[in-house]
Amino acid sequence: MRKFAEACGVVRTEGLVETTNRNSQTGDIESITLKGGRTVSGDFFIDCTGFRALLLGQTLGVEYQDWSRWLPSNRAQAVPSAKLSPLPPFTRATARTAGWQWRIPLQHRTGNGHVYCSDFLSDDEAAQMLLDNLEGEALDDPRQLRSTTGRREQFWSHNCVAIGLSSGFLEPLESTSIHLIQSNVSRLIELFPREKIRNADREEYNQRTINEFEQIRDFLILHYHQTQRADTEFWRYCKHMQAPDSLTHKIALFRSSGRIGRDVDDLFRDASWAQVMLGQGVTPEDYNPMVDKLDPSQWRAFMADLRKIIESAVAKLPTQDSYIEENCAAAR
Template identity: 50%
Template sequence: MTESSPTRYVIAGGGTAGWMSAAALARFAPPGTSITLVESDAIGTVGVGEATIPQIHLFNRALGLDEGDFLRATKGSFKLGIEFDGWLREGEAYMHAFGSVGRGHGLMPFHQYWLRAQALGIAKPTAAYALNEQAARAIRMHRGPTQNGPPMPYAFHFDAGLYADFLRAFAEGRGVRRVEGKIANVAQHGESGDIAALELDGGERIEGDFFIDCTGFRGLLIEGALAAGFDDWSEYLPCDRAVAVPCENGGEFTPYTRATARAAGWQWRIPLQHRIGNGLVYCSRFMEDDAASEMLLANLDGKPLGDPRPIRFTTGTRRAHWKGNCLAVGLSAGFMEPMESTSIHLIQSAISRFLSVLPNGRGGAATRDWFNAQSRFEWERIRDFLVLHYTANAREGQPFWDHMRAIELPDTLQAKIEAWRANGHIHREHEELFTEVAWFQVFAGQGVEAQGRNPIADALPEPQLRQLLEQTETAIAAEVRPMAHHIDVIKSTIGTRTPQELPA
C-alpha cells in the first residue's frame, strides 16, 4: 500500500462491536476505502448488553439513523437511569438518574447546598430534586424540550442482536463486504509482526492494511497473534461469572434499568418491547453455578424463555488496545461489569477515538501511544466508579459483601472518596465518563457521608436555601405531571398505536 492508496480495513468478528465498527467506517471513511467484515454464523456472541447511556444518541445521529426506525428494529424501550436496589442495605434503593440533580446557585453546585441542608435536617433524598428519577418512578417521560430547559436526557434498552442486524443492513448498504467463515490462522508480516491477513478454515485469505479485532473474549488478533497483554482487575471486581435468560414481559414496564443486589453479586432487569432481559452477575468464590441459576429463575417477572446461559469472564483490560496495525474493540479490548451500562459505550468510544485519528495504514507510534493512554484513562475511571458501588455497602453478615468492604481501593478512587468526605468536593478529571452529578448520586445513595462542605454554601441564608429546595422540587413535580406514559411514548415514536408484542 502506498500513502495515497485507500486503506483496506478488515474487521474480525461481528456482533455489536463488529457491526458498529463497520457502520461507522462505512459512514465516515474516505471514498474508495475497502471494508470487509469476517464472521461465522457458527460462533455465538455474548449479546447480553442491552442497556445504554445517553451517549448512544451521538453514535446513532452521526450515522443518520431515525429513532423510530431504530426502536422498531431493535424492540427497544427508553431508559432514564439505573435503579440500585439493596446495594447499601436490603430493602433500600436509589437511582443513578441521567441529567441534573437540583440546580446550583452562584458559584456552588447543588450538591454543596444539599449537604448544608442535610446538616440542617431539611434535605430530602436526591430523588426529590432529580427530574429523570421523578419521571422514571412515575413511569413517564418526555422526548422534546421541557418546560424549564433542554430535553431530559435518555438512553435506550434494546436487543443487542437486533441492533447488530440493523447496523449490518446499514453497513452492507454502503459497501461493506461480509465474509462468512471461521478464522483458522492470523498471518503476520515477518519483519514488523503486523497482521497481514486472516486465513479462513475454507482456505480463503483476507488481506488488509488495518485490522479491527471484534472476536470477543478470545482476542484472537490483539492477544492471540500480537500478545498485547491483559491487566486483571479481579482484586477490585472479583465477580467472574454470569447467567442470563430472557423472560416474558411482566411487572412494570419501567423506563429504567434495575440492578438488584444479591447474596454474591447482583441481578439486572432490562425491559424491552417483546421481553425482559435478565441476568445474575456473581463471584464463583461465594456462589455455586447451580445456585446462581436457581436464584435468577426465582426472581423473574415472567416465564423464562429458555434455560439460563452461563458466561465466564475476567474483569480487566488489554495493556494496549491498539498494537501495530490492529485495534481491539468490545470484549476483545476488555470487560467491565454492565451495572452502569458501559459496555456498548466503550465500543462507541473506541470507534470515535479511532475515527478522530483515522490512519492511512498502521498509524504512527505517537498516535497509538495517545490512543492507548486515553483508553487506559477511560477504563480505569469507569472501573473506579463500579468499585465504589460494591465497597460502599452496609450488607453486613454476607461473606461476599463483607469481602468487598475490606478490599484495598485503587489510589484514584481513594483520592476521590477522601475529597468527598473532606468537604463534598467532586472533581471530574479531564473527560472521564461519569460526571460530578453521577458521583454525587452514588455517594449519597451508598451512604458515603461528607464530613464537611464548601463554606461558600453557608453564605446563603437558610430561608433562601429552603426556598431553593422547595422551588426545585415543586418545578420538577409540575414538569412530570403532564408527561406521557413510557409505553405511549414508544407507540408514538415507532409510529403505531397497536404494536405487536408490547406490554399491555
C-alpha cells in the same frame, strides 16, 4: 449499519479466521487466512472477535490485565421472563448474597440476570436464586455466561485496534459495554492514521482508553467497596478489599469536602458519583465555602423551584406503555 456501509463502498467478507500472518520484520499483521484458504490482506485491522481477542491478544500477544481482585463477579445466569404490565420505565439492579440481579423490562419479555462470583456461590445456587426472584413466569432455562473483569495492557498495538470485548470487560452493573464500543470507534476515527501509523497517535489512543476503562472500573468498585453489608463472605470481602489508589483518593476527597474530582472525559458525571457515594453512606465532613456566601433562603427557594419544575415535567410525561405504543412499538 451494514446496508449503509456497503452503500459507501465497504466490501464485506464473511468467514472464520484460521490464521493470522505477520510481517517478519515489523511484526505488523499483514493478512488473515479464512477457513477454506482465502487470504484477506490489509494495512490496518480492527479486532472484534470478542473474548477471544484473536488478533490483539492471541496474535500480537498483548496481555490481559485481570481486575478480579476488585471486581470479583465472574459469572452470570440469564433468563427471560414474562412481560411486566404496566411496563416499568427503568432497569433495576438488586444486591444478592454474592453479587446482584438485573431486571430489564422489554416490550415482549423481561430480561433477567444474576451476576455473581463463583468463589462464593455455586452455579446451581445462583440459578435457583435467580429463578426464585423473578416477577413473572420464566420463559426458558437460565443460560450461563463467564467473564473476567479487566482490560488489555494496550488497546492499539502495531496496526491493530481491539474494540468491544476483545479490548476488555467491565462487569455489567452500569451496562457500559456498548458505550465503550461507541466511544472507542469515535476515538479511532479521531486518531485514524493517514499514510502511516504514528506512535504519538497510538499512545494517545491507548492512554485515553486506559483512562476511560479505569474511571468506569473505579465507579463500579465504589458500589461494592462502600457497601454497608457484612452479612455474607462476598460482601465482607468487597468491604475490606484494598481499592485502587485512584478510587481511594476520590472517596477521601468526597468524604472530606463533598468534591468529586472527576476527569473531563469520565463517563459518569458529578451527579452519578455523588449519588453512589451518598447512597453507600459516604457523607462529606465539609463543603465548599462559596455556599456560605448564599443566604439559606436563596438556596431553599432554588431547591423549591427545582422541585416544582420537576413535578410539572413529570406530570406531563406519558406512561412507558403509551410512549412505546405511540413511538416505537415492535412488531407483535
